[in-house]
Amino acid sequence: MDIPNYFVVRESSQRVMNPIEPSQLATLGAALRLPSGTTVLDLACGKGELLCTWARDHGIVGTGVDIGTAFLAAARARAAELRVEDRVVFVHGDAGKHVADAPVDVVACIGATWIGGDTPGTIRLMEQSAGEKGLLLVGDVYWRADPPPEAVTALFGDLHGVDCLSLRGQVERFHELGYDVVEMITADERGWDRYVAASWMNMRQWLDANPGDPLAPEMRSDLTRSQLHHVRWQRPYLGWGIFALQRR
Numbered sequence: 001m002d003i004p005n006y007f008v009v010r011e012s013s014q015r016v017m018n019p020i021e022p023s024q025l026a027t028l029g030a031a032l033r034l035p036s037g038t039t040v041l042d043l044a045c046g047k048g049e050l051l052c053t054w055a056r057d058h059g060i061v062g063t064g065v066d067i068g069t070a071f072l073a074a075a076r077a078r079a080a081e082l083r084v085e086d087r088v089v090f091v092h093g094d095a096g097k098h099v100a101d102a103p104v105d106v107v108a109c110i111g112a113t114w115i116g117g118d119t120p121g122t123i124r125l126m127e128q129s130a131g132e133k134g135l136l137l138v139g140d141v142y143w144r145a146d147p148p149p150e151a152v153t154a155l156f157g158d159l160h161g162v163d164c165l166s167l168r169g170q171v172e173r174f175h176e177l178g179y180d181v182v183e184m185i186t187a188d189e190r191g192w193d194r195y196v197a198a199s200w201m202n203m204r205q206w207l208d209a210n211p212g213d214p215l216a217p218e219m220r221s222d223l224t225r226s227q228l229h230h231v232r233w234q235r236p237y238l239g240w241g242i243f244a245l246q247r248r
């Protein structure tokens, strides 16, 4: 089980693989007021930036789970760079099946709310690893503006759009699931640009260096498509936030 090489190339320069900027991740870490020694499980941790920087800045102890071996290697390298190898561990596996051996203080799933089927299913999965007073960190999309049908299809196909709500709808859904939203940060156009436009440079440099690679035709057409997709649909319509949830 691994992530296709296409994604490894596309995300090669980003430490945070979502439109939240690294400074916002630091702001969230500070806002949560986590005591040193707080235990954190990050499901679909990507390159482990949340765990590594929060281990350095707040003394958290963390486990990250991801299917991407290249992402996990980057996470371990980042832990070594920040000298937090003794505080974080990265595990290869399906986060959709991962439940902590003992309850943890914080369970995160940032940008992979499909691992439990849909967002409510992923929250139910996360609950299984959270202690009684555990905090859930859910990174998910929402509509910034009422999307025309073409935007729904362009961004999600016909099926998945139904799980994308307005920001108000997201908060109402968290309430219905029994949670208070106790903190949140949201991406803006600048964050989207930093995340998505960085992938264009990654793809373009890879194409220039690997013109004969079997992946090149797909990469070439996606590079063209992605630029228009971003400015037409993603940037104006799609919101993105990390919501800190605490059980009522």
Ligand SMILES: C[S@@+](CC[C@H](N)C(=O)[O-])C[C@H]1O[C@@H](n2cnc3c(N)ncnc32)[C@H](O)[C@@H]1O
Pocket: 003, 015, 016, 017, 018, 043, 044, 045, 046, 047, 048, 049, 065, 066, 067, 068, 071, 093, 094, 095, 096, 109, 110, 111, 112, 115
């Ligand atoms: C959009 S990235 C977000 C990564 C990270 N949470 C972040 O915000 O930087 C989605 C991540 O989910 C991982 N992923 C997708 N499906 C998974 C699964 N079933 N189990 C574990 N990881 C998964 C991918 O490898 C990728 O690292």
